[in-house]
Amino acid sequence: MTLVHGTCIAFPLVEEAGVAAAVLLRGLSGIGKSDLALRLIDDGAQLVADDQVDLELTEEGxxxxxxxxxxxxLEVRGVGLVHLPVASKAALVAIIDLVGVDTEIERLPEPDEVDIAGTTLPLWKLQPFESSAMAKVGVIVAVAAGRASIEI
Known part of the structure; x- marks a missing residue:
């Protein structure tokens, strides 16, 4: 088991290895991980873990x-620690590094990946407070789970 810093969100409508597909939101403290997670949860996603995530490499992924x-x-800034229903486990399919508005993100980035907990996963960068951030996370999940593709 590997413990990592970040917030993990599951998407119950997209399954991978018999459990919901999930993404790990990473970034500096205060960048907007929990805020983006809250918006995704409000839109039907499920919390897996906030701030710290246990990762276990299995035969299924x-x-x-x-x-x-x-x-x-889930820490909701300005409200407090909120208790929510959780997905007890989820299949991590992608990593999303959250960056500030001063960080330029390529319009058509080359595919990137990151080694994590003994495996390699696709990696994207995203500005969490863009109005399209939630939709972009949905597209990333669909691509990473093989439900959509990207033309390069």
Whole structure:
């Protein structure tokens, strides 16, 4: 089991290895991981873990879950720690590094990937407060789970 910093969100309508597909949102403290997660949850996604995520490499792929001590808790800035229903585990299909508005993101980026917990996953960069951020996460999940493709 590998513990990583980030927020993991599952998408129940997209399955991978018999469980919901998920993304790991990474970035500096205060960049907007939990805020983007809250908006995705409000749109039908499920919390896996906020702030810390347990990763386990299995024959089916990389499974994400919450450490027991923080299971079901999402920090909502200005509100507090909110207890929410969670996906007990999810298949991690992509990593999204959240960046600030001052970071330029290529319009048509080359595919990138990252080594994490003994495997390699696709990696994207995203500005979390763009009005299209939630839709872009949905597209990333669809592409990473093989439900859509990108023309390069």
């Amino acid at each position: 990389l499974l994400a879950s919450a450490p027991q001590t923080i299971r079901g808790m």
